[in-house]
Amino acid sequence: MxxxxxxxxxxxxxxxxxxxxxxxxxxxxxxxxxxxxxxxxxxxxxxxxxxxxxxxxxxxxxxxxxxxxxxxxxxxxxxxxxxxxxxxxxxxxxxxxxxxxxxxxxxxxxxxxxxxxxxxAKPRTDSTVVLRFVAEKKYNEEAWAKLSKGATKCLRDWCLSATPFAAQGCHDTFAFEIIDQKMIKGLMRVDKDKLAYALLAESGACYSRCRWFVEKVGPLCSETSVQWIPSKPDCNETWIQYIDRCRGLAGSKGLVRGRYQLGYRIPNSEFQHADVVSKWVVEGLPKTFLVHDVIDFLSSLHFGAIEVVEKGWRRQGSAWTVRASRNDREELIQGSIMEDGEEYDISIIKAVRRKVDRSVRVPLKSGKVRYGEAMKDRAKDSRGPVAPKGVALPDSAPPAGKSGATPGKSKTEKNANAEHQPSTQGRGAGKDAKEDKDRSRSPKRDANQDEQMSEWTMGGRKVANAADGNCMFYAFATYLTSRGQKKRTHRQLRAWLCSNLRDNLDSCDKRWDKTDHKGMPTSRDFSWFFVLFLWGPEEMEVRKDEVNVLRKAKLVGNDQELLTQGWERQGDVVIFYLKVPDGDVSSLLAKSGVDKPVFLTQLARDISKQAPVKLIAAENGEEGTKYLARVQALAKEKGTSLAFRRGGGSFLGLRLEKEEEGTVQPLSIGDLGKFRRSSLTRTGG
Incomplete structure (x- = not known):
C-alpha cells in the first residue's frame, strides 16, 4: 500500500x-x-x-x-x-x-x-500504463539463478538502476511466469508520463547483472517500425556479444526482442529494409543431399544467414526446414535442378506463423492405423524401419529404398496397373479365401473406435482432453469409468483408477507376457529397449549416422550390432531409442557416462529389477563440464556407472546396489509417454 x-x-x-x-x-x-x-x-x-x-x-x-x-x-x-x-x-x-x-x-x-x-484504491488507469517485461536465459546466463528465484525483485532493482523515476513510478506487478526454463515474462503497471518512455529506451540494457526487454501492451508510442540487426555467426559471436553490439547501434531507442534476432524502433520515415531471418521449407531436393549441399544450394539463390533446422518427409519427398534471410520480399521460389541425370522440381516456401483462436474448439482429427501382417508386408516392400511385434508403423515413415520396383514407375502406378490385371487362381487362392473367412468371423470393431484412432504406434484407444482445464489423466479415467455411468470428480477418478489397478493387477491382461506366432515370448522385445541420453553431439551429425556417434563415445564396438528405433531432441539433449541383444545389457550399462557424456537407461516393466540411482546435485554456479568431471570421479571411486535424470532440472546420479538416502526410482517403460514416441524420427532399418 x-x-x-x-x-x-x-x-x-x-x-x-x-x-x-x-x-x-x-x-x-x-x-x-x-x-x-x-x-x-x-x-x-x-x-x-x-x-x-x-x-x-x-x-x-x-x-x-x-x-x-x-x-x-x-x-x-x-x-x-x-x-x-x-x-x-x-x-x-x-x-x-x-x-x-x-x-x-x-x-x-x-x-x-x-x-x-x-x-x-484510487484508479490510476489515466496516468499509468501496463508494460511487459521479458528476460531470456541466453542473455542472462550469470544472473539466471537469481532471476528464477525472485523475478519481481530483480525487475524492480533493474528499473531503479535504469531511471530515477522508478522510485515512485513502479506499481503493481502480476502474471510473472517461467516458460520452459528459458524465458521469464511478466507485467507491471508504471507511470505513463516519464517512466514508461524511459524504460522503453533502456530495453535490453544491463543493470544489476540483468537484461530485461520492455514491450508495450497498449497503444503507447507513435507508429514506428523495427530495424532488425542481423547476427554474425561467421565470427563466432555469442549472445552476450550480439546484444552488446545491438545496444551500441540502438543507442537510446531501446531494443526489440525478436524470435531469432534483435532490433530497435525507429519512425516509419527513417525505416530501412533489413534482412529478416525467417523460416523456410525447401521441398523436392534429392534424397542424396546432405546439410552442406542444402546450404550451398540456398546460398546460390541469394539466401543469407542459413541455419538448417530439421529434415522431414512428405509425400512428394524430403522437406528441409531452414532459417535464412533474403534481401527482397519474395515468399515463394520455384525452379528445377539436374542431379545424376534426373530433373527435380524445387519449391522454397516461406513458413508463416499461424495465429490460432484458442476460444474455438477444434475437433480431433480421425485417423486409422493398420496392424498385423499388412503392416509387415508394407514394411518389407518399402525396406523401411521394421517395428517390433504388435507395434504399428506410422504412415509418415519414409521409405529407405526400393525393392522389386520397376525403374521409372512409382508405387502408385504399380497398384493402378494391378487393378486392371486379371485375377489368377493359383496356389495362394485357397489360403486367401481361408483368411477372408477367418477375418469375417472376427468380432466387429466399434465404429467410434476407428474415429478415435490416430497414428499411435502402440495401439489402443485415443482419449483426448475437452479443453476444460483437466489433465490427460482425467480423460483416461473418464473413459474407464464411462460404463459405470457415475460422475466422479477429478481427484476421485485418479484415486479410483490407482486403487483399481492395484487391486486387479493379477487379473490384468499382460500382453507383454504372451508369445508371438512363432512361440517366442514378446517380453524380450520390451527388455531390449533402452533410452540413451547424449550431451554435446551436433544435430546434423546425429542425422547422418547415429551408430558412428555411439562408437565415438566408446559405447559400442566396431563389430557390435546395434539397431536404433528412433531419436528426438529435447532442448539441449538428444534422446535415442535403442534395441540391443540381451547379452550386451550389463556391458552397456557399465559404460554409461564413464568416459563420455553418454548415459543409458533401461526401460523395463519391473522397476524393482533395476538398480537405484542416487542423484548428485550441482553446486551453486558450477559449470557443466566441472560438474560432469566431479560426478565421474565419484563413479570411479565406487566402481559404478552414471545415470541421467530429467525433471525439475537435469541431474546425474550413481547406480547403487542398495538404496541410500537421496536415491530415486529409475525410469520404467510406462513413462514412455513423456518422450512422445509417435513423433520420433525413425532412421533404423
Whole structure:
C-alpha cells in the first residue's frame, strides 16, 4: 500500500510490518504517523489497541482482504463495500481491497478518533500504463539463478538502476511466469508520463547483472517500425556479444526482442529494409543431399544467414526446414535442378506463423492405423524401419529404398496397373479365401473406435482432453469409468483408477507376457529397449549416422550390432531409442557416462529389477563440464556407472546396489509417454 492511497497530503510516514516494530516505533517517535499492514484480523486488533493506548499516537492500520469480517464480528464496518481497480487486464489485475482504520485525525492531532472505513484504491488507469517485461536465459546466463528465484525483485532493482523515476513510478506487478526454463515474462503497471518512455529506451540494457526487454501492451508510442540487426555467426559471436553490439547501434531507442534476432524502433520515415531471418521449407531436393549441399544450394539463390533446422518427409519427398534471410520480399521460389541425370522440381516456401483462436474448439482429427501382417508386408516392400511385434508403423515413415520396383514407375502406378490385371487362381487362392473367412468371423470393431484412432504406434484407444482445464489423466479415467455411468470428480477418478489397478493387477491382461506366432515370448522385445541420453553431439551429425556417434563415445564396438528405433531432441539433449541383444545389457550399462557424456537407461516393466540411482546435485554456479568431471570421479571411486535424470532440472546420479538416502526410482517403460514416441524420427532399418 502506498501513502498516496490514503493520504491526500502525502504526509511523511513510516511503514511497519510487525507488532514489535509498531511498538518500537511508538517508543521512539510519537509524532510520526505509522502505517501497519497485515492480513490477520487478530494482528489488526492488537495494533489498534497499541495505538489507542497512546493518546499522542497517530497511525493507520490496513487489513488486506476481507479478513473474515462480517456484520456479527464488527458491526461498525458492516456496510463496507469491496471493489477492484478498473484496469486493462480484467481479472488478472491484483485485487486492491481491505479495511482501513485511522487513529488520530489528519488535520487536528488533538482530535481522537478510531473509525473503520472501507478502503478502495484510487484508479490510476489515466496516468499509468501496463508494460511487459521479458528476460531470456541466453542473455542472462550469470544472473539466471537469481532471476528464477525472485523475478519481481530483480525487475524492480533493474528499473531503479535504469531511471530515477522508478522510485515512485513502479506499481503493481502480476502474471510473472517461467516458460520452459528459458524465458521469464511478466507485467507491471508504471507511470505513463516519464517512466514508461524511459524504460522503453533502456530495453535490453544491463543493470544489476540483468537484461530485461520492455514491450508495450497498449497503444503507447507513435507508429514506428523495427530495424532488425542481423547476427554474425561467421565470427563466432555469442549472445552476450550480439546484444552488446545491438545496444551500441540502438543507442537510446531501446531494443526489440525478436524470435531469432534483435532490433530497435525507429519512425516509419527513417525505416530501412533489413534482412529478416525467417523460416523456410525447401521441398523436392534429392534424397542424396546432405546439410552442406542444402546450404550451398540456398546460398546460390541469394539466401543469407542459413541455419538448417530439421529434415522431414512428405509425400512428394524430403522437406528441409531452414532459417535464412533474403534481401527482397519474395515468399515463394520455384525452379528445377539436374542431379545424376534426373530433373527435380524445387519449391522454397516461406513458413508463416499461424495465429490460432484458442476460444474455438477444434475437433480431433480421425485417423486409422493398420496392424498385423499388412503392416509387415508394407514394411518389407518399402525396406523401411521394421517395428517390433504388435507395434504399428506410422504412415509418415519414409521409405529407405526400393525393392522389386520397376525403374521409372512409382508405387502408385504399380497398384493402378494391378487393378486392371486379371485375377489368377493359383496356389495362394485357397489360403486367401481361408483368411477372408477367418477375418469375417472376427468380432466387429466399434465404429467410434476407428474415429478415435490416430497414428499411435502402440495401439489402443485415443482419449483426448475437452479443453476444460483437466489433465490427460482425467480423460483416461473418464473413459474407464464411462460404463459405470457415475460422475466422479477429478481427484476421485485418479484415486479410483490407482486403487483399481492395484487391486486387479493379477487379473490384468499382460500382453507383454504372451508369445508371438512363432512361440517366442514378446517380453524380450520390451527388455531390449533402452533410452540413451547424449550431451554435446551436433544435430546434423546425429542425422547422418547415429551408430558412428555411439562408437565415438566408446559405447559400442566396431563389430557390435546395434539397431536404433528412433531419436528426438529435447532442448539441449538428444534422446535415442535403442534395441540391443540381451547379452550386451550389463556391458552397456557399465559404460554409461564413464568416459563420455553418454548415459543409458533401461526401460523395463519391473522397476524393482533395476538398480537405484542416487542423484548428485550441482553446486551453486558450477559449470557443466566441472560438474560432469566431479560426478565421474565419484563413479570411479565406487566402481559404478552414471545415470541421467530429467525433471525439475537435469541431474546425474550413481547406480547403487542398495538404496541410500537421496536415491530415486529409475525410469520404467510406462513413462514412455513423456518422450512422445509417435513423433520420433525413425532412421533404423
Amino acid at each position: 502506498r501513502p498516496q492511497d490514503w493520504s491526500a497530503k502525502d504526509m511523511p510516514v513510516k511503514i511497519v510490518d510487525s507488532i514489535e516494530g509498531l511498538s518500537d516505533s511508538l517508543d521512539e517517535n510519537k509524532t510520526q504517523r505509522l502505517v501497519y499492514t497485515t492480513s490477520r484480523p487478530s494482528d489488526a486488533m492488537e495494533a489498534l489497541d497499541l495505538l489507542n493506548g497512546d493518546p499522542a499516537a497517530k497511525g493507520v492500520v490496513f487489513l488486506q482482504g476481507n479478513g473474515g469480517l462480517d456484520s456479527a464480528t464488527w458491526p461498525k464496518v458492516s456496510k463496507a463495500r469491496y471493489e477492484k481497480v478498473a484496469g486493462q487486464l480484467g481479472t488478472r489485475l491484483q485485487p486492491r481491497k481491505g479495511w482501513l482504520w485511522l487513529v488520530g485525525d489528519v488535520t487536528d492531532s488533538k482530535a481522537r478518533t478510531c473509525t473503520g472505513t472501507p478502503y478502495v
